[in-house]
């Protein structure tokens with residue numbers, strides 16, 4: 718399965734992805750979001766997709 722990735726050149730650290738799916742995204746003190754679960758279960762896919770859609774800078778994507 719593909720894994721979600723955050724492009725740190727694009728992330729502005731608003732923490733929206735963590736709010737939507739804290740099982741996968743974590744906003745750290747450096748002001749960037751990190752993927753903390755690179756092998757998310759199928760049941761998280763919907764909320765990861767939601768985070769991808771809601772991210773204001775389009776910093777999150779699926780990587781094969």
Ligand code: SF4
Pocket residue numbers: 723727728729730731732733734735742744749750771772773774775776777
């Ligand atoms: S929603 Fe996008 S910009 Fe906001 S913290 Fe997550 S990756 Fe960064």
